[in-house]
Amino acid sequence: MITIAVDCMGGDVGPASTLPACAAFLDSHPEVRLLLVGRPEAMSAWPSVLQHPRCQVVPATEVVAMDDPVEVALRKKKDSSMRVAITQVKDGAAQAIVSAGNTGALMAIARYVLKTLDGIDRPAIATQMPNARGGATTVLDLGANVDCSPEHLLQFAVMGSALVQAVSGLASPSVGLLNVGEEVIKGSEVIKQAGVLLRRAAEAGDLNFHGNVEGDDIFKGTTDIVVCDGFVGNVALKASEGLASMIGAFIKEEFSRSIFTKMGALFAYPVLSAFKKRVDHRRYNGGALLGLRGLVFKSHGSADAFAFEHALARAYDAARNHLLESVRDRIAHAAPLMSAALQAQDAGAATSA
Amino acid sequence: MITIAVDCMGGDVGPASTLPACAAFLDSHPEVRLLLVGRPEAMSAWPSVLQHPRCQVVPATEVVAMDDPVEVALRKKKDSSMRVAITQVKDGAAQAIVSAGNTGALMAIARYVLKTLDGIDRPAIATQMPNARGGATTVLDLGANVDCSPEHLLQFAVMGSALVQAVSGLASPSVGLLNVGEEVIKGSEVIKQAGVLLRRAAEAGDLNFHGNVEGDDIFKGTTDIVVCDGFVGNVALKASEGLASMIGAFIKEEFSRSIFTKMGALFAYPVLSAFKKRVDHRRYNGGALLGLRGLVFKSHGSADAFAFEHALARAYDAARNHLLESVRDRIAHAAPLMSAALQAQDAGAATSA
Numbered sequence: 001m002i003t004i005a006v007d008c009m010g011g012d013v014g015p016a017s018t019l020p021a022c023a024a025f026l027d028s029h030p031e032v033r034l035l036l037v038g039r040p041e042a043m044s045a046w047p048s049v050l051q052h053p054r055c056q057v058v059p060a061t062e063v064v065a066m067d068d069p070v071e072v073a074l075r076k077k078k079d080s081s082m083r084v085a086i087t088q089v090k091d092g093a094a095q096a097i098v099s100a101g102n103t104g105a106l107m108a109i110a111r112y113v114l115k116t117l118d119g120i121d122r123p124a125i126a127t128q129m130p131n132a133r134g135g136a137t138t139v140l141d142l143g144a145n146v147d148c149s150p151e152h153l154l155q156f157a158v159m160g161s162a163l164v165q166a167v168s169g170l171a172s173p174s175v176g177l178l179n180v181g182e183e184v185i186k187g188s189e190v191i192k193q194a195g196v197l198l199r200r201a202a203e204a205g206d207l208n209f210h211g212n213v214e215g216d217d218i219f220k221g222t223t224d225i226v227v228c229d230g231f232v233g234n235v236a237l238k239a240s241e242g243l244a245s246m247i248g249a250f251i252k253e254e255f256s257r258s259i260f261t262k263m264g265a266l267f268a269y270p271v272l273s274a275f276k277k278r279v280d281h282r283r284y285n286g287g288a289l290l291g292l293r294g295l296v297f298k299s300h301g302s303a304d305a306f307a308f309e310h311a312l313a314r315a316y317d318a319a320r321n322h323l324l325e326s327v328r329d330r331i332a333h334a335a336p337l338m339s340a341a342l343q344a345q346d347a348g349a350a351t352s353a
Numbered sequence: 354m355i356t357i358a359v360d361c362m363g364g365d366v367g368p369a370s371t372l373p374a375c376a377a378f379l380d381s382h383p384e385v386r387l388l389l390v391g392r393p394e395a396m397s398a399w400p401s402v403l404q405h406p407r408c409q410v411v412p413a414t415e416v417v418a419m420d421d422p423v424e425v426a427l428r429k430k431k432d433s434s435m436r437v438a439i440t441q442v443k444d445g446a447a448q449a450i451v452s453a454g455n456t457g458a459l460m461a462i463a464r465y466v467l468k469t470l471d472g473i474d475r476p477a478i479a480t481q482m483p484n485a486r487g488g489a490t491t492v493l494d495l496g497a498n499v500d501c502s503p504e505h506l507l508q509f510a511v512m513g514s515a516l517v518q519a520v521s522g523l524a525s526p527s528v529g530l531l532n533v534g535e536e537v538i539k540g541s542e543v544i545k546q547a548g549v550l551l552r553r554a555a556e557a558g559d560l561n562f563h564g565n566v567e568g569d570d571i572f573k574g575t576t577d578i579v580v581c582d583g584f585v586g587n588v589a590l591k592a593s594e595g596l597a598s599m600i601g602a603f604i605k606e607e608f609s610r611s612i613f614t615k616m617g618a619l620f621a622y623p624v625l626s627a628f629k630k631r632v633d634h635r636r637y638n639g640g641a642l643l644g645l646r647g648l649v650f651k652s653h654g655s656a657d658a659f660a661f662e663h664a665l666a667r668a669y670d671a672a673r674n675h676l677l678e679s680v681r682d683r684i685a686h687a688a689p690l691m692s693a694a695l696q697a698q699d700a701g702a703a704t705s706a
Contacts, residue, residue: 132599143533146541180496180587188499188584215588216595231541232588234533235568235581239589240596242569246485247600250631254624261624268621271607271614278603 001031002319004096004312005088008038009063009081011100011301011308018100019046021308025316026052032316035094037085039063060084064105066301073105074112082106086113089294095319096295098286098311100303106296107144107289114294119331122148123291124156124230125298126163128284129240131221138164138173139218141230142237142287148229150193153177157198157207158334159290159327160225166326167317168224176213176223178232186212190229198227206334244279286311288318295324354384355672357449357665358441361391362416362434364453364654364661371453372399374661378669379405385669388447390438392416413437417458419654426458427465435459439466442647448672449648451639451664453656459649460497460642467647472684475501476644477509477583478651479516481637482593484574491517491526492571494583495590495640501582503546506530510551510560511687512643512680513578519679520670521577529566529576531585539565543582551580559687597632639664641671648677 008018015038022034023046036043036050037058043050050057060081064073073080082101088094090113099106107123116123126140140156141148148156157175164173177195179187184195195212202209210223215236218226228236251272255265265272277283285307289296295318299311318324361371368391375387376399389396389403390411396403403410413434417426426433435454441447443466452459460476469476479493493509494501501509510528517526530548532540537548548565555562563576568589571579581589604625608618618625630636638660642649648671652664671677 130599132602146533146544178588180499180584191499191584215591215593216598218592219595219599228588231533231544232585235531235585236588236592238568239571240568240592242572243593243596244600245569246483246572247597247632249485250628251624254628254631255621257624257627264621264624266620268608268617268624271604271610271617271621274610275603275607278607279600 001033002096002316003033003035003094004098004315004319005035005037005058005085005094006312007082007085007097007099007101008036008043009060009101010106011299011303012066014038014063015043015046017303017305017308019043019049020305021312022055023049023052024305025309025312026054029313029316035085035088037088038081058084058088064101066102068102068105070104070108073102074108080109083109083113086110086294086296089296090114096297096315098297098299098308098315100299100301100308100311102301103143103298106298110289110292110294110296114292114296116291117293117328117331119335120155120159120291122152122155123289124152124159125287126160126290127237127287129218129237130279130284131219133221135221136284137218137221137226138224139226139228139233139237140290141228141233143230143234144289145230147231148190150190150197153190153194153227153229154197154201155291155331156227157201157209157225158330160227161207162327162330163288163290163318163323164224165330166321166323167314170224172208173224174208174210175225175227176210176217178218178226178228178236179212179214182212182214184212194227201334206330241281244281248276282307283310286314288314288323290327293324295319354386355449355669356386356388356447357451357668357672358388358390358411358438358447359665360435360438360450360452360454361389361396362413362454363459364652364656365419367391367416368396368399370656370658370661372396372402373658374665375408376402376405377658378662378665379407382666382669388438388441390441391434411437411441417454419455421455421458423457423461426455427461433462436462436466439463439647439649442649443467449650449668451650451652451661451668453652453654453661453664455654456496456651459651463642463645463647463649467645467649469644470646470681470684472688473508473512473644475505475508476642477512478640479513479643480590480640482571482590483632483637484572486574488574489637490571490574490579491577492579492581492586492590493643494581494586496583496587497642498583500584501543503543503550506543506547506580506582507550507554508644508684510554510562510578510580511683513580514560515680515683516641516643516671516676517577518683519674519676520667523577525561526577527561527563528578528580529563529570531571531579531581531589532565532567534567535565537565547580554687559683594634597634601629635660636663639667641667641676643680646677648672
């Protein structure tokens with residue numbers, strides 16, 4: 001039995017999407033228990049979920065608002081549903097926690113309550129994007145860290161490898177370093193230095209480093225994992241969401257232009273809905289916060305019940321496949337290599353200076 | 354009469370796409386002359402273009418390869434078609450130059466031959482992306498500058514404004530600063546400082562600064578211009594190209610799944626082709642290299658004749674609308690504001706220190 005703590009108050013609509021998602025998830029996963037964390041009066045409209053035999057309500061008096069500054073969420077709202085839910089993981093009452101709340105607050109509270117793993121400076125957010133090979137590319141970081149050092153990017157590569165290995169079962173997932181060209185000489189100083197570290201880690205046999213990749217490689221599926229700083233990852237993710245929405249709107253507009261195009265839509269309907277299902281970003285909802293001493297998953301704030309259910313599934317898969325232990329082991333195993341790489345880099349810098 | 358110098362040898366296939374594009378462009382633009390720069394023997398298969406009354410062949414003995422290092426292109430190949438074409442602009446023989454060659458080489462040679470405008474440290478590459486409002490968003494920089502300072506981003510904002518004003522005729526195009534959130538406190542240090550500079554420039558009345566925008570705003574068309582460093586811009590552009598290709602491939606695949614879906618495709622054909630036309634990235638081909646003492650346009654290396662023709666049209670529009678003078682005037686006008694903003698920032702830094 002896996003127990004997941006759910007921040008029922010997070011996201012744009014809170015319980016109106018999280019509780020129906022919990023109900024559906026319980027139906028399809030008989031080996032799951034849920035801790036429903038939130039304000040009981042706000043959740044009372046969904047009695048069947050609250051009274052489900054595999055659910056337990058954990059009351060919390062406060063809610064972190066989507067626009068609360070991190071400081072307010074962290075220092076003023078000590079009884080928030082987000083914090084109480086994370087504490088369930090710290091206390092061992094749950095194996096994972098899922099929240100659709102404010103990303104900055106979730107990261108800060110999770111870091112404060114759970115702490116980072118040994119060898120990790122900064123946790124990262126990893127998510128999946130669909131690719132042309134019919135699978136998904138895991139991309140990290142997606143906004144937790146806007147200014148990254150080469151060492152951070154190396155840590156992201158190791159954690160991303162652990163995630164894909166645990167959840168997808170790939171023994172040696174490939175890692176690409178997001179850059180503006182495939183050549184080693186391309187990119188910013190940070191990226192070039194990160195390339196050196198990643199190559200050294202690969203030579204030591206602890207990372208399957210493919211080399212530099214470009215923006216389009218995320219969707220081509222050139223590598224299983226794409227590593228980048230949080231600024232670039234966030235822009236790439238949001239630009240892709242924006243483009244997908246625009247294309248969706250264009251298709252709708254073109255098909256509703258006249259009676260003839262509407263008839264065309266009727267005939268094309270089965271195909272269009274198959275297509276829509278295939279690129280439905282809700283199916284990829286649920287980012288993993290990696291590098292913490294506990295499993296934390298972030299749902300999109302605007303997630304509906306269908307999307308939130310997918311975030312629950314991701315947390316469940318991670319807990320079931322022992323992601324936490326997998327990340328810890330990989331980091332521990334790579335630790336000597338990481339420091340060796342750092343020392344080699346320092347020596348190289350000293351020689352070239 | 355506008356004269357455009359064309360690097361006929363640039364791009365993946367060289368004359369096979371540039372010369373048919375020139376022929377089509379001459380047909381639709383009676384007030385244009387073209388200087389066809391390249392190796393005469395490589396261009397001889399298109400005699401009707403070479404002998405066109407409004408064309409003149411300018412021979413060049415060398416070609417910059419797509420994978421030539423910048424140093425080779427700049428120092429070893431002094432009689433390359435790219436360099437000879439750029440020199441036509443310097444010498445006043447042409448008002449603009451278009452090349453589908455190696456971006457790094459084009460930027461380096463253009464900078465060396467033409468020099469930058471007063472007040473500009475680094476030229477930027479600007480291109481248009483289609484948006485949901487039915488127009489296009491101008492994004493810069495797209496890869497010329499991977500490490501940018503706040504001052505560079507301010508210069509990009511001013512140059513982008515000049516471009517959109519000259520080519521689209523908008524009196525006061527709006528500028529968004531690409532960031533990971535709309536709030537002023539978000540983002541990397543460079544972006545936060547750039548936000549301060551852009552707000553000061555806007556207060557001085559020389560820039561219509563909207564504020565921070567996110568990746569999806571490029572495609573929403575929230576602002577006319579989106580400013581970012583070349584690393585982020587390049588990743589956003591390529592990720593979007595990758596996603597668009599994937600979606601195109603998915604649609605094709607879904608429609609060819611069975612005899613029934615193929616029939617659906619038949620009925621949906623007029624709509625699908627209208628849609629395809631609408632998002633055809635070839636129609637947006639042609640990036641402007643801004644900040645140089647001459648008009649330089651970069652076509653995608655893989656451009657076919659249809660795409661290259663659009664790059665020619667962009668160069669023509671820019672020359673006809675006096676883009677060079679417009680950028681020069683805007684930069685000159687903003688120069689006191691830019692230095693005032695810098696001084697104010699320095700003073701602020703001193704006060705807060």
